[in-house]
Amino acid sequence: MAQEQPVSTRGPLNASAILRFAWDSPAFTASDAMSATHLTRSTVIALCDLLVAEGWLRELENARAAGEYSKGRPARRYVLRADAGVVVGLDAGQHHLTAIVSDLSGRELARVQSSANPDSDIARERLAAADGSVNGALQKAGVTSDRVLCIVVGVPAPTDADGHSPEGQNSFWRIMNPGYAEHFSKRGWPTVVENDANLAAIAEGCRGxxxxxxxxxxxxxxxxxxAGYVVDGRLVRGAQGGAGEMRLLSLVEGVGSPDGIGALARDWLHKAIAQNVVPPSSALAGLPEHEQDARTVFRAADAGDSFALSIIDRIAERLARICAVLAGLLDVERIVVAGAVATSIGPLLERTARRLTELTHPPAPELTASTLSDNVVSIGAVAHALEYARDHALTMTVAPPTSA
Amino acid sequence: MAQEQPVSTRGPLNASAILRFAWDSPAFTASDAMSATHLTRSTVIALCDLLVAEGWLRELENARAAGEYSKGRPARRYVLRADAGVVVGLDAGQHHLTAIVSDLSGRELARVQSSANPDSDIARERLAAADGSVNGALQKAGVTSDRVLCIVVGVPAPTDADGHSPEGQNSFWRIMNPGYAEHFSKRGWPTVVENDANLAAIAEGCRGxxxxxxxxxxxxxxxxxxAGYVVDGRLVRGAQGGAGEMRLLSLVEGVGSPDGIGALARDWLHKAIAQNVVPPSSALAGLPEHEQDARTVFRAADAGDSFALSIIDRIAERLARICAVLAGLLDVERIVVAGAVATSIGPLLERTARRLTELTHPPAPELTASTLSDNVVSIGAVAHALEYARDHALTMTVAPPTSA
DNA sequence: ACATTAGATTTAGATACTAAATGTAATGGC
DNA sequence: GCCATTACATTTAGTATCTAAATCTAATGT
Structure with a gap:
């Protein structure tokens, strides 16, 4: 339980307080900021002037002109300059890359998706692909690279505080994270490399x-x-960033492997067809190999196909056990199932939730499907980048105000 | 992911920085504090004078007189006044109560152990027993109740931020925590009620x-x-303080129940004797019922008794699985087995560690036995109380300096 | 005696804020 | 159209916390 030395802090401490407040407010008056920060008007106005001069805030027309009726003298109004800079979120998955460029209000300016060679273990190739996506997105958004305040990269590997991944898993982790931290730092961008599931958790926490x-x-x-854990309001990362790795789920009875929902649905269907045990009445009987995927199973189940439902039931049992163990050990209120499959798993979750109430002591955790589909990780990356920019704003330089 | 409003902080901010530094130093000069806090000499000395006046620090004879050779002018030396106040740690277990009174240097001034009626569900009784232990310890330490800076109570139940335990487990939790928070607050003591395993984790983290x-x-x-989790340097408590509850371990293959080492050793021995399957060569054969306990099994195993070792092996297998799941899901570097049994489980841990390396991917977590025996919880309570006192020191009033 | 060392003390700011008095742009009643 | 009222802005003086730099002091070694 290391305790870092407290250090004397100097500088207009509360400028960051004002900025934090501005970050989450659409537009605000000095009085709003006063009640939010418990500072006096003099201080708030001085700080706002400072932040306007630095390019973080813009002063709007006064509050009455904006239609906020009031009697007395009209209040001055400020907003965070959404165009003060941009942040980049990059989902650097094994198969796909998604880069999102966002302004400071969280508005997505551009998105570029591309596929990666899933088997390439050449660092240079993966870094070049990442560069391509990011540059493409920046170009599409019409911003130059010097406007980037920071970038967050999501990788399917544990990461430590420096953004490095441990050796292990037959070097898969190192291949998935071939040094993004150094790579993007070289461009002068503050860079955070984070596990994909952790970013998904951040996404669900703030927009999901x-x-x-x-x-x-x-x-x-x-x-x-x-899995990504948020407990007591903070992300739980683990000694090497490996919290949430599910390899040891194999020890949980009725789980056996860390295979995901997509893999299970596909594999079980595949095996059933190969062994010829699919009843001919089922829509899944005699399906061509390239259609034997999770989505097909879920669609068939939705249509009431009883064989598809039997697969769903098996998955539900396994999923319920995973959720029970996680919720039991961590005492969480809610479990969000995210990822590309999440869009079509309504019936699965219903069954899982039923089983979960049997397995756990009340209150059972809520179980929901993410609505962010296959964008969770990139959205989480953007959200994390915005947080990072907010928390480090006063150390960053911003595009000069577009006043004149 | 709630974000509380930042609030303007005022007052001699860095007095707390000096105090924090003093807390962990035996004796220090102004220069020591300067390098620790990055403040200037003027500030450090002003703050030290303040803290001396308030009773937190004592000025010692100068550094040369103390034998710390130096050439120039002798430096002034300060120490934290260990007798500025006391903290109380109370282990309020189901069967036993342990109260420890400690001074601010962490020196134990008094300890009182007593047994509780494990089946009493009368709140008044448990509170009275707790009062008895605490008052006894204070008296033994020779301090009056107004010198108590804070108290930390450990209970075998989850606790929330207010020190309350949830309904559940057939009200066992509510019985174990019959409102210690309000009870001790009424005496004017800042009170923290915390889960016993969490306190054990705190104890291991700082003295274990x-x-x-x-x-x-x-x-x-x-x-x-x-279980108590410390991940990334902080205690993971969970939504209702229930992180580390092991009820759902029953879902892990080969574990089956959340029974502890003591219970397992006793029960398995008991069953074996009842079923008459203990080989007559074993020292455990025909043991009278009141001697059929965990310690006996461990002692026999230590002496090489092969039947005892077979029980140890079964426990090791189970323990290894528990450790594997916890370490795998949380990515921790080390697992400390604590509690009364911890003193005699050397051979068990050896076997468990061997099994653990088979079950987990490298690096396997280190596995060690606590050296704090059945005092872990009360020691953790004291450690937590000291931390609490340190972090809230400037809001507390202290016994006036004993100078004149 | 005197240079050297290491720290103490003093003095004069700088910074980041508060508090309170005064000024100002609007409203609505008369 | 004047005036009280409202709700804010602006100004001024002042405070607390800390720094920087000059000066003072108590010791050592030669």
Missing amino acids: RAAGASSFVTLLSGERFG | RAAGASSFVTLLSGERFG
């Missing part, structure tokens, strides 16, 4: 299904399960 | 086997398992 909860788990599911 | 590790788990074992 976990908004408001202080303790929740996000299960990122596709080919494999990965 | 996890010193230096930033992520570790403490498994408090006796009749039942309970």
